[in-house]
Amino acid sequence: MTLTLGDLKSRERQEVTFTLECSGNSAFPFNKGLVGNATWAGTSLAALLDEAGVEESGIEVVFWGADAGEQTWRDEITVTEQFARSMSLTDAMNPDNLLAYEMNGEELPNLHGYPVRLIAPGWYGVANVKWLTRIEVMDRRYQGNFMARDYVTIREEERDGETVWTFTSVSRARLKSAPAKVTRQGDRYSIMGAAWGAPIAGVEVRIDEEPWQPATLTEGEGSEYAWTFWTFDWGTPSPGEHTVTSRAIAKDGEVQPAPDDPLLVGKQTYWESNGQITRRIKIP
Ligand SMILES: Nc1nc2c(c(=O)[nH]1)N[C@H]1C(S)=C(S)[C@@H](COP(=O)(O)O)O[C@H]1N2
Numbered sequence: 001m002t003l004t005l006g007d008l009k010s011r012e013r014q015e016v017t018f019t020l021e022c023s024g025n026s027a028f029p030f031n032k033g034l035v036g037n038a039t040w041a042g043t044s045l046a047a048l049l050d051e052a053g054v055e056e057s058g059i060e061v062v063f064w065g066a067d068a069g070e071q072t073w074r075d076e077i078t079v080t081e082q083f084a085r086s087m088s089l090t091d092a093m094n095p096d097n098l099l100a101y102e103m104n105g106e107e108l109p110n111l112h113g114y115p116v117r118l119i120a121p122g123w124y125g126v127a128n129v130k131w132l133t134r135i136e137v138m139d140r141r142y143q144g145n146f147m148a149r150d151y152v153t154i155r156e157e158e159r160d161g162e163t164v165w166t167f168t169s170v171s172r173a174r175l176k177s178a179p180a181k182v183t184r185q186g187d188r189y190s191i192m193g194a195a196w197g198a199p200i201a202g203v204e205v206r207i208d209e210e211p212w213q214p215a216t217l218t219e220g221e222g223s224e225y226a227w228t229f230w231t232f233d234w235g236t237p238s239p240g241e242h243t244v245t246s247r248a249i250a251k252d253g254e255v256q257p258a259p260d261d262p263l264l265v266g267k268q269t270y271w272e273s274n275g276q277i278t279r280r281i282k283i284p
């Protein structure tokens, strides 16, 4: 099928509010700010694939962007490779996936993928291919630069006392939270922050080495793909330096890992750094 932007816009319109985080957004010393929330509008990818008619042998869907760069393989072969990412057909058929042409009620800005991008809610940023030019269903796995070489998380893990190295392509988002700011009213302080990466059940805060205490979730965006803001009443902390750490708890019971969690300690690459974030706050 060949579709114009007009063709896409004349199909059924669908929206999703989704917090998109770059998998390279670090946890320490503090987030680099590579995370944002928007309401995306477009048309259903699954409906389009259904209409195109996926063959029995199709297992993988590849999304190509318009941008390209030179890649050299084994110091021998240099090719001009288009940015491309793929996912399994099952993942692509998630009814929430969009071919998005609008961001926050306006035409998709060039920087965010005009005229159309993939919005894969619940996936790290890299999966959300911008400047889409081509979608193809394949009968085998796609192993382009951004699937198999770059955006690959390398971990040292233990299996029954043995060390194994795992190499996994960055895919679904991970549970994360951050204390964003501390405000003062009179002599009372309060902390606010955000949590995202999974449907959020709660957030806990730890001051210095005290026990974890529950934060209050403020009204969310009404979408389980969107971040949830939280506040914590700090009361009247003593003057001097304090640390503030937050941890998110997902609806499925998962807890945002501490930085010394084996899964994070064994990770050699900086992708998917979703460890708890500690900020240092000086109270005058
Ligand atoms: N075509 C194309 N799509 C792309 C990229 C890219 O370089 N080219 N970068 C990806 C990465 S790594 C991220 S984090 C998100 C960023 O999306 P944003 O610019 O809307 O924040 O786009 C993704 N889609």
Ligand SMILES: [Mo]
Pocket (backbone or CB within 6 Å): 021, 022, 023, 024, 125, 126
């Ligand atoms: Mo990214």
